[in-house]
Amino acid sequence: MVTLAEVAQHAGVSASTVSYVLSGKRSISMNTRQRVEESIRELGYHPNAGARALASSRSNIIALMIPLRTDMYVPVMMEIAIAVATTARAHGYDVLLLTGEEGPDAVRRVAGSGLADGMILMDVELEDERLPLLRGGAAPDGARPGVPADQPAVLIGLPADTSGLTCVDLDFRATGALCVEHLAKLGHRDVAVIGEAPAVYERHTGFAERTLDGLRSGARESGVRLLHRPCEGGYDAMALTLARILDERPDTTGFVVQNESAVEPLLALLRQQGRAVPEDVSVVAVCPEQVAVQASVRLTSVAIPAQEMGRYAVEHLVAKLDGRDGDEVVLLAPELTVRASSGPAPSRA
Amino acid sequence: MVTLAEVAQHAGVSASTVSYVLSGKRSISMNTRQRVEESIRELGYHPNAGARALASSRSNIIALMIPLRTDMYVPVMMEIAIAVATTARAHGYDVLLLTGEEGPDAVRRVAGSGLADGMILMDVELEDERLPLLRGGAAPDGARPGVPADQPAVLIGLPADTSGLTCVDLDFRATGALCVEHLAKLGHRDVAVIGEAPAVYERHTGFAERTLDGLRSGARESGVRLLHRPCEGGYDAMALTLARILDERPDTTGFVVQNESAVEPLLALLRQQGRAVPEDVSVVAVCPEQVAVQASVRLTSVAIPAQEMGRYAVEHLVAKLDGRDGDEVVLLAPELTVRASSGPAPSRA
DNA sequence: TACGGTTGTCGAAGCGCTTCGACGCAAAGG
DNA sequence: CCTTTGCGTCGAAGCGCTTCGACAACCGTA
Incomplete structure (x- = not known):
């Protein structure tokens, strides 16, 4: 293994000079710099x-905590993870992958050991156990063992209390509103929401509830009747859910789906029942772009900007690490793309 | 930040004693051990x-290189990644996430900097650029700059030449054979293979070709006519592909699908054309269990054992790092689970 | 000519840990 | 009783890097 000292010797300068060439923290003459760079290359x-x-107390590593369970949105997680890794590299950081498994201990371990300079948490719950460990200035002065003050962190997702935290997320409230407004404008009066699996709601992962909030207030404003039903996803579960919905509200002509694995089954079922999309019923999805485009009917949808979220998260974290940035909540504005799955409501019978 | 020295002082012992308590590399009296452990806990x-x-030249980090492109098998990758992370933790390692983006340079960088003790590569191509850097003893003696000899690594996937490498993969050849044999036994004589996107074949990611190999030799042995068509996935592409297949081989009654995003569209299209599954046509998929179970028809399938592959990869790598294990190729035996999508071929018209 | 101000380089002191050899001490052996 | 053995502990020497203060050489200016 080649060391700094060997490079220094090879280039005929001192070790510190090589270090300064590498870090750029002091000015170096053109001549020396080139010799050193040449030696570096030559010795590999x-x-x-x-x-x-050890020396700089900076590891140039960012920890990314992903949820262990993969009951939802796997491609979104993956896309975020990749965006995080790519963006981090562009800023000179590597990414450490942590699963939720260890819970708050992982935060303590990583922060305490200086393994990572900062962390990004995905799939934050409303009252997440890990948050107290991350919250900034607000902490009481008493030194809590194992809890280093103020571990720089960025959350992807929105907890109940965001004070002292930096968060990035899609504005799911606005997303819900946007979906229902779109349907309302098209004349739909009865809209059903096919939500995430019940487990997701029970876990209090904020985004599902916030979407629902937005849907409800949007419905109220535009005079639309809303029916919300969680759904496990998969064909059988979707069939059951759809039957219940149509039983309860036979006049339903609009659907909002927030569950990737329910999208295709829903379309298949509607087709099977002779309900044409978009002539008879309209479907709006909240899902990654790819799913919307690849579905059997090209879906009108609000995209989940996974890449953007990952990128933002890293950039905010890096800014924080450089002391350039404070706590802040960034909500990305949703964009609804009209495709082939939504159209005017059929005139009432 | 609490240091070893502080713990030592708090416990009234020397720093080295604390270190030995932590590593267990020398015997420590019951009494001292307890005092030290207590101090560690108390000080966090x-x-x-x-x-x-730095001191031990072991980082206790494993690097995981995932492919940058996510044109296929995202959930599989994710599952592997999570299995790797979980298993690694169980062995005291953390996982560094690298994307394929940097290519061979990432290998050089990570190996050269001692960032990771070993690496796991996913999505290896037949003639992967990174392989020469990883190959063990076979390397010529001349020191190649930047290429540390023998970086411990495990591949998930199978390159063309596995000499000096450790690999883990599903036995895709056997998988292909298994699928076609299953259909043959049921009396199907004309089988169509719906493969991955053309790009996957062009990239020479071995698994697609190996599956095809297995399918072909299986077909030969059991006297089945085989037609292979790559397919982009998604509804439209699948529609096109299916039309071509049925045009060319109208008597096709068996399908083998190796492309997650083509499965549901295929089922929808068959339904639409009045071809009942499994009465008129049978479908066998090569896909993760979850996809098979959640599809609109519960699919007869060969599961892709993502978790197992991740776990094996880590365990082999750890064994290698402990000097307990040599190079080896592990091919996991495929298992075909019969579900509701395959049945006896209809009697000929 | 002498002066402060740059600019470029060096030496040395750590960063917090592991690990080696040394040493004191009790138990076991002659 | 003295020696040997092994156990438990300590001190010190690094691991390869960053960073601080020092300093020589040079500039322009007084």
């Missing part, structure tokens, strides 16, 4: 990460 | 990762 030198972390 | 001590890595 890579700075030792451990030594660097 | 976490060893500094950088210092540890």
Whole structure:
């Protein structure tokens, strides 16, 4: 393994000079810089990460905590993870992958050991156990063992109390409103919402509830009757849910779906029942773009901007690490793309 | 930040004693051990990762390289990633997430900097650029700059030449054979294979070709006519592909699908054309269990054992790092689960 | 000519940990 | 009784890097 000292010797300068060439923290003459860079290349030198972390107390690593359970939105998680990794690299950071498994202990461990300089948490729950460990200035002065003050972090998702936290998320409230308004404008009066699996609501992952909130207030404003039903996803569960909905509200002509794995089954079922999309019923989905485009009917949808969220999260975190940025909640504005699954409501019988 | 020295002082012992308590590399009296452990708990001590890595030249980190493109099998990748992370933690390792983006440079960087002790590569291509950097003993003696000899690694997937490498993968050849045999036994004589997107074949990701191999030799042995068509996935592409297949081979009664995003469209299209599954046509899928179970018809399938692959990969890598294990290729035996999508071929008209 | 101000380089002191050799002490052996 | 053995502990030497203060050489200015 090549060391700084060897590079220095090879280039005929001191170790500190090589270090300064690498970090750019002091000015170096053109001549020396080139000699050093040449030696680095020639010897194939890579700075030792451990030594660097020890000396500078910066690991240049960002920890990403992903949820262990994958009952929803796997492609979204993946897309976020990839965006995080890519963006992080662009800023000189690597990404450490943590699963939710360890819970708050993971936060303590990573923060305490200086393994990562900061962390990004996905799938935050409304009252997440990990939040007290992350909250900034608001902490009481008493030193709590194992809890380093103020571990820089960014959340993807929105907890109940965002004070002292930095968060990035899609504005799901606005998303809900947008969906129902779109249907209302098209003349739909009875709209059914096919939601996430009941477990998702029970877990109090805020986004599902916030969407519902938006849907409800949008419905109220535009005089639409709304029926919300959670759904496990999959064909059988969807069949059951759809039957219940149509039984309860036979005049339903609009659907809002927020559950990837219910989308295709719903379309199949509607087709089977002779309800044409979009002539008889309209469907609006909240899902990644790819799902909307690849579905058997190209879906009018609000996209979940996974990449953007990942990118934002990293950029805010890096800014925080550089002391350039405070706590802040960024809600991305939803965009509804009209495709082939929504149209004017059929005139009433 | 609490240091070893502080713990030592608090417990009234020397720093090295604390270190030995932590590592268990020398015997420690019951009494001392307990006092030290108590101090550690009380102070909330976490060893500094950088210092540890520097002193021991072991980072306790495993790098996982995932493909950047997500044109296929996203849930499988995710499942593998999570299995890797979980298993790694169980062995005291953390996981660094790398995207394919950097290519071979990532290998050089990580190996050279001692960031990770070993790496796991997913989505290996037949002639992968990264392989020469990983290959073990076979390397010529001349020191190649930037290429540390013998970076411990495990591949998930199978390259063309596996010499000096450790690999884990599903036995896709056997998988293909298994699928076609199943259909043959049921009396199907004309089988169509709906494959991955053309791009996947062009990229020479071995698994697609190996499956095809297995399918072909299975077909030969059991006297089945086989027609293979790549397919982009999604409804429209599937419609086109299906039309071509039925045009070319109108008597096709068996389908093997190796493309998650083509499964549901295929079922929808068959339904639409009045071809009943499994009465008129049988469908066998190569896909994760979850997809098979959630589809609109419960699919006879060969599962892709993502979790198992992740777990194996980590366990082999850890064994290698402990010097307990050599190079080896592990091919997991496929298992075909019969569900509701396959049945006896209809008697010929 | 002498002066403060840059600019470029160096030496040395750590960062927090692991690990090696040394040492004191009790138990076991002659 | 003294030696040997092994156990439990300690001190010190690094691991490879960053960073601070020092300093020599040079500039322009007084």
